[in-house]
Amino acid sequence: MATMPEIQKACAEKSYSVQDQTAAGCSGDETLNQCMEKLVHHCIGTFSTPGMSLDWGGLGNTSSGVGIPAVSTQSFREAAGQTAAKARALSQKLQQYATQAERNAAAWK
Numbered sequence: 001m002a003t004m005p006e007i008q009k010a011c012a013e014k015s016y017s018v019q020d021q022t023a024a025g026c027s028g029d030e031t032l033n034q035c036m037e038k039l040v041h042h043c044i045g046t047f048s049t050p051g052m053s054l055d056w057g058g059l060g061n062t063s064s065g066v067g068i069p070a071v072s073t074q075s076f077r078e079a080a081g082q083t084a085a086k087a088r089a090l091s092q093k094l095q096q097y098a099t100q101a102e103r104n105a106a107a108w109k
Contacts, residue, residue: 002049007073011043048072 002010016024016039024042026035049072 002047007044007047008040011040011047014039014043016043045073048075 020039020042021035024035024038026038030038
C-alpha cells in the first residue's frame with residue numbers, strides 16, 4: 001500500500017491526457033500551473049493501488065480472494081468517515097454509561 005508522500009510523488013510525476021484534464025476540471029483559460037494543481041489534486045483523490053495476490057509470490061490480482069485488496073484514497077476517506085462516526089456513537093454511549101454509573105453510586109450513599 002502506498003503512503004501519502006508516495007501517492008503525491010506519483011501524481012506529480014504522472015503524464016496526464018486530455019481526458020485526465022477534463023476529469024480534473026481544467027478549462028482552456030487556466031494557466032498550466034492552475035491546471036496541474038487540479039490534476040494532482042484529482043489524481044490524489046482518486047488514486048488506487050492494485051490488489052495483490054498472496055498465491056503467486058505476491059504478484060497478480062486478488063481473483064482468488066486471498067491477498068491484499070485494491071485500495072483507493074476515496075474508499076479510504078469513506079471508511080475513515082464511517083469509523084469516526086462509529087467512534088463518536090461509542091463515545092456517546094460510554095458517556096451515558098458513566099453518567100448512569102455515577103447516578104447508581106450516588107443512590108447508594
